Amino acid sequence: MLPLNGVATATLGYDCAEPREVLRLREPTSRPQNSADVALAHRADDLATAISSGFGRAFVINDEADMLSQATGFESVIHVSSKFDYLADGDILGFHPASKRFRTLYRHSSTHNSFLVTERCNHYCLMCSQPPRDVDDSWILQEIRNALPLVDKHTHSLAFTGGEPLLDWQDFVMVLSDCRDILPETAIHVLSNGRAFASTEVVAAWAGVQQSIRSMTMSCRPRAHSMRQCLEF
DSSP states (O other), X not given: OOOOEEEOSEEESOOTTSOOEXXXXXXXXSOOOSTTEEEEESSHHHHHHHHHHTOSEEEEESOOTTGGGGOTTOSEEEEEOGGGTTOOTTOEEEEETTTTEEEEEEOTXXXXXXXXOOSOOSOOOTTOSSOOXXXXXXXXXXXXXXXXXXXXXXXXXXXXXXXXXXXTHHHHHHHHHHHHHHOTTSEEEEEEOSGGGGSHHHHHHHHHHHTTSSOEEEEEOOTTXXXXXXXXX
């Protein structure tokens, strides 16, 4: 199984007080098109190529202990173990400078990308593979919104799961609106327990955004737990 999160071996140019950020990995031979773009490097010559291509930041994957000493000319560098060498051009990461933790948010080569919206839930399903946690992870929704403009516009589908994505339904509807505006050709799938739809306000907000999304599907986990009902709008 691929390790989708971890802790950087070392970093350069980061202040622990800096907020979380979203990064998009790019080949060092390309040119940065967004402030979130960082050069993906495996060797010292990749770093030199990235500098000549105009990159100010780099994400280095290898097990050489002195790699940061070779990363001159960059504003910031993140160095991670070679066990993350599956990461490739177009992949999107979330990074927390204070803890040096990072997690894979989107893989360009995958056809099954999903965003975890929250670990909180208002159900306690016995069969759930993601048992709820009582944590403040509301920051995830903003991270997702920062990541969406970096997603390949030709992505076939994206899923949103949890926890229960509709706990903070107003903020989540804004995420769906972003999908509509940024990724108009991408099919959207939401995994929900459906309890939020007891509110007519939630139903109206959902209906308002789904009408302009090419395809939006909701999978509900009913109380009976005996089946999964898929509703396509």
